Amino acid sequence: MSQKALFLKSKQATFELGSKEIPKPGPGEVLVKNYAAALNPVDWKIQAYGLFLDESRYPVVLGSDTAGVVEEVGAGVARVSKGDRVTARGTFLTNNQAGFQQYTLTNSNFVAKLPDTITFDEAASLPVGVDTASIGLFGPKDGNLTFPDKLDTYKGQTIFILGGSSSVGHYTVQAARLAGFSTIITTSSLAHENNLKSLGATHVIDRHGSPDQIVARVKAITSDPIRIVYDAISEDDTQKTAWAVLAPGGHLVLTLPPSVRTATGDTRTLKSVHGSPFNPVNAEFCKRWWEKLPEWLAEGKIKPNKVDVLPGGLEGVSAGVERFKASKVSGVKLIVRPFEGP
Ligand SMILES: NC(=O)c1ccc[n+]([C@@H]2O[C@H](COP(=O)([O-])OP(=O)(O)OC[C@H]3O[C@@H](n4cnc5c(N)ncnc54)[C@H](OP(=O)(O)O)[C@@H]3O)[C@@H](O)[C@H]2O)c1
Structure with missing residues (x-):
């Protein structure tokens, strides 16, 4: 046939x-x-x-x-x-x-x-959006955050997500909500603000402007250390913004190859995610994630x-x-x- x-x-x-x-x-x-x-x-x-x-x-x-x-x-x-x-x-x-x-x-x-x-x-x-978001945040070789099947693991903490209106960003915002982050800040055109807030973003800031301007908008929301940043766009300017916001000891997830340079002695890490469950390093994590996915879809926790x-x-x-x-x-x-x- x-x-x-x-x-x-x-x-x-x-x-x-x-x-x-x-x-x-x-x-x-x-x-x-x-x-x-x-x-x-x-x-x-x-x-x-x-x-x-x-x-x-x-x-x-x-x-x-x-x-x-x-x-x-x-x-x-x-x-x-x-x-x-x-x-x-x-x-x-x-x-x-x-x-x-x-x-x-x-x-x-x-x-x-x-x-x-x-x-x-x-x-x-x-599939691709959910895999790229989840592997980047929770994958053992990537962000290595705790698998989000317990309540409030990251209560009190802040995550910064660049590009909330992209497909990957949309799922990253929801994955961050599942993980219990109290403050979820994302950049986007403001036309998408209401939708992003309905998915879990607590603050939506205008994506337009220089890296310095966007960093200032984040700092106006919180002075808490931000130890996990997900750059769903990963162009040169978004990477600059992401790196400037990331606190010591923190991790930056990229969706494209890195353009930021890390200095000797910097305690921060960065990695470009490979959002594929067919990559053997991701297979076990993705098996577990996809097993939970029907439940999260039925409950409306992932839209x-x-x-x-x-x-x-x-x-x-x-x-x-x-x-x-x-x-x-x-x-x-x-x-x-x-x-x-x-
Ligand atoms: N590494 C991997 O495994 C992997 C997997 C999937 C995707 N990717 C890569 O990840 C990137 C995103 O993919 P996608 O499918 O999520 O893209 P997408 O949905 O097509 O992205 C379009 C969205 O990005 C927003 N955007 C563009 N520039 C922005 C900026 N500077 N700041 C904030 N938002 C911005 C646009 O916002 P406006 O509406 O304001 O224009 C638009 O809503 C692509 O480069 C893709 O190739 C990598």
Whole structure:
């Protein structure tokens, strides 16, 4: 049986609709029928600049975020069954596991059942954002904060999150609330203030201005030491702001490579997160996180991003990539529906 899939046939080619076999799940794997798939900045960076994948990997299928219905499970899978509504983490590292196609094969540890209140379009916004937020804060090789299944672990403490309106930032704010931080300060365009406060931010400060101006806005809120800063944007200026706010002994989480320089004797640490559960160093942590995710979704403790559905089925990815290029993605996740379109 074949399915529709969206290919990049060579580096920096344009996307082309094609067909490919529907894979069978092996032991521990799940095959998901994708009713929605989300775009990520990495998809346009690969398409536009040819990053991350060798020539030998092409033709390639991109996309890492999916949601739909479990079509088939492999031997030993207990977490989900055929017919369950789920969100599932994919990866562009192997074509069968990628998201821009009608069926995605994934590891059953990175699949979560959905409550009826969450649509497939919304659910497709979850995997990459949730993984990048949670690994960065709680991953043992990253922020190493205590897993947020106990109340009030970080009561009385402050976290600073740059870029609350980004997809990763949106989930980082919620993860910080789960961890019990009393003060959650985030930068954003102020149009997103109410939404961010509903997710747990206690203070939303305007993201526009120089690093010095943004640091001053944070200092006007608190003089407490801030020992954990998450920079969801990680451009040069946001990294400067983040580093200037971070207290001695603190840790800075970045989503892109570091541009700040650490001085000898500085007790602060920084690390660029690799937001993938398929990286073996993250696998155990992500297994535990994804096991809790259905409960947090059902309780409304983790809410999906707002979404913008692109017309044209899988071919809508091309228009989405243009929006990333033009920086016209603000406070939403871009979604395509693989069973719509030509
Ligand atoms: N390391 C990893 O594993 C990993 C995983 C996922 C993502 N990433 C990277 O993380 C970054 C964020 O990804 P994403 O999917 O969350 O992006 P996104 O949702 O597409 O980000 C768009 C949002 O970022 C906001 N923004 C832009 N510049 C800002 C600034 N200087 N300060 C505060 N907010 C700003 C925009 O706000 P306005 O509305 O005000 O314009 C917009 O709402 C990307 O560079 C992505 O490649 C890395």
